[in-house]
Structure formats: structure tokens, C-alpha cells
Amino acid sequence: MSYPIVIYARKVLNGLLLDRAVAAGCRVERSRVTSVDTAGARVRLTANGEQRESDFVVLAAGARNQLLPETTALGALDLEVTLGYFVPTEEDIIKVKFLKEFEGYLWSFPRADHLSVGICAKLGQNPTQQLRAYLDEFVRDEKICMEGAKFFSHVLPSPEAATLRGRRIVGKNWAMAGDAAACVDPVTGEGLYYALRSGDLLAQALMDGQPQTYPGRIRAAFSADLEFAANIARRIFRGTFLGGAITTRMVQLLNHSPAFRDLIRDIFSGAQDYRSLKKRLWDQLGLTFVQISRSMLHPRGILSASRQPRREPQS
Numbered sequence: 001m002s003y004p005i006v007i008y009a010r011k012v013l014n015g016l017l018l019d020r021a022v023a024a025g026c027r028v029e030r031s032r033v034t035s036v037d038t039a040g041a042r043v044r045l046t047a048n049g050e051q052r053e054s055d056f057v058v059l060a061a062g063a064r065n066q067l068l069p070e071t072t073a074l075g076a077l078d079l080e081v082t083l084g085y086f087v088p089t090e091e092d093i094i095k096v097k098f099l100k101e102f103e104g105y106l107w108s109f110p111r112a113d114h115l116s117v118g119i120c121a122k123l124g125q126n127p128t129q130q131l132r133a134y135l136d137e138f139v140r141d142e143k144i145c146m147e148g149a150k151f152f153s154h155v156l157p158s159p160e161a162a163t164l165r166g167r168r169i170v171g172k173n174w175a176m177a178g179d180a181a182a183c184v185d186p187v188t189g190e191g192l193y194y195a196l197r198s199g200d201l202l203a204q205a206l207m208d209g210q211p212q213t214y215p216g217r218i219r220a221a222f223s224a225d226l227e228f229a230a231n232i233a234r235r236i237f238r239g240t241f242l243g244g245a246i247t248t249r250m251v252q253l254l255n256h257s258p259a260f261r262d263l264i265r266d267i268f269s270g271a272q273d274y275r276s277l278k279k280r281l282w283d284q285l286g287l288t289f290v291q292i293s294r295s296m297l298h299p300r301g302i303l304s305a306s307r308q309p310r311r312e313p314q315s
């Protein structure tokens, strides 16, 4: 990786965020909200059987909730299912595997004291038993020792372009952020950055006394890029290039071209957005082909050429 990626246990990351909120003056209350009524001048919500009132409510309760009647819940086309195992073993490489004719991927991500192994795919496209069979085959192929493994499953947004463009995420006294607002990369399923950024942009809109500007701010910051990603997601997973699957061609290009490898590194670390990706691909097309030809003729030369000095990470 040209920029290091950081792996946090979710409990630690969430704890850090809550600590910051408390330090900034928030009062944290741990209770489940069962209803929200935004019809009146003030918002009324029920938590732990008690009624509360507030000026404004921000819903950041994940992909699956129907607490706000003024907007539509995310449907099967906008959702993705993930299932996997937390395995108490140590590894030091990230693995990602694509399957033929399958919109999604398998992964094995090392964490501090365990491995997260899983699969994600559009909800409703593949029966859960099928996903589980793919996952179990992956675990066997990778020879992962499953002793003490804990199963997990979760539903995430995988928004269609029209949803990102048209779904209501703000009203006169309410707004949604993070997964609730479908702020997730439809290709990779990553949503942590967008959850934090959407919260940040919403806070700025509220401080300016202009909550209605929130969707425009999100669009300018990242949702137009996510829309672009939603339009190309299917092609990335199922499309073909030069007679082979795009994902296969990508892996082959990675092996033969340092320029292409740099590009993929930047995508993984979030330094390359989707909208300028096409231009960069075109701009470096010539170089990529030169490197591929050279690599085929002198495979050792290209390996040493790829060992470039590391760039400093962005702050």
C-alpha cells in the first residue's frame, strides 16, 4: 500500500467517537428508540418506553430501520447481505476473491487478534445457503483453521444510483446519516468514511441553520462519486474485457504493471475516486501496455521496478 490502512476493532473505533462526543458536551444514553414522530413542531421519540422531545433528530441507526415515515426504507435492490466468521487466528495479508457471474466478493481481512473472513452480495440475488457454501469453500481453499470461529451476518446498504440521487435524507426537523442515508460505496461496501463525513457535513449544515443544504453538501463531497460507482458496479463484477472477466484482467494487470498497481493501491486506500478513474486509466494506458510487454519479456526487471520508495500518507 502506498498509504497505510488502519484496522480498528469496531468497539474501539465506536468508543473513541463516543468519547469525543462526550468531551464536546454530549450526553450519551444507551437505549433503543422504538418510535419517532416528526409531524409536530417538535420531534417526539420513544426510548425505553419513555417519551422524549427534541428540536431535531438525526437518525444514524444503520441500513434497516423504518423509524422515519417521511422517507422510504431501503429495499432489497439497495441492500447487501454480508456473512462470515471471526476466526481467532493471525494472518498478515489481505485477501479478496471474485467469483464468476457473481456480484460481490469474498474476503479475508487480518485484524489485531483475529481474522475476519466473509462474503458480501446483493440481497435477494443469491440464497443465503449458496453464499454460505461459497464462503465455506473459500475457507477450505485458503486452509483457514476454523477452531473457535464465530459466525456473523449483517445487512448493509448497496445503493442504486437513483436511490443516492432521489431518496429523502432530510426533513424540517430530521435527517439521516451514515448507513441510514445509504452513504456506502456500492462496489466495496465500505461505509465508515462516508458515515463520518456525512455526520460532519450534517453538523455543518445544522450549525449554519440550513439543514436543507445537507443533500447538496453530501453530493458535492462524495455522493456523486458513489452514484458513478453504483452505475459501474455490475460491470466491474460481471463485465468482460479482452475476452476475460474484468476482475481477472485486473489481477493480471496488477501482476504486470507497476502503474496499474499504483492505481489499485490508491483505490484501496481511498486516494483515488471513481469519477476521475476513467481519465487516469486512459492517461496511463500507454505506460501500462509498455510495462506489460516489458514484464512479459523481462519478468524480473518489473518486479524490482515495482519496489518504489513509499510515499508519505495523507494526514
Ligand SMILES: Cc1cc2nc3c(=O)[nH]c(=O)nc-3n(C[C@H](O)[C@H](O)[C@H](O)COP(=O)(O)OP(=O)(O)OC[C@H]3O[C@@H](n4cnc5c(N)ncnc54)[C@H](O)[C@@H]3O)c2cc1C
Binding pocket: 031, 032, 033, 034, 060, 061, 062, 063, 065, 082, 118, 154, 155, 156, 177, 178, 179, 180, 184, 189, 190, 191, 192, 193, 195
Ligand atoms: C462485516 C462488515 C465489515 C465491514 N467492513 C468495513 C470496512 O472495512 N471499511 C468500511 O469503511 N466499512 C466497513 N463496513 C461498513 C461499515 O460498518 C458501515 O458502513 C458503518 O458502520 C456505518 O456506520 P453507521 O454509524 O451509519 O451505522 P452502524 O455502524 O450500523 O451503527 C448503527 C447503530 O445504531 C444502533 N441502532 C439501530 N437501531 C437503533 C434504535 N432503534 N435505537 C437505538 N440505536 C439503534 C445500532 O445498534 C448501531 O450501534 C463493514 C460492514 C460489515 C457488516
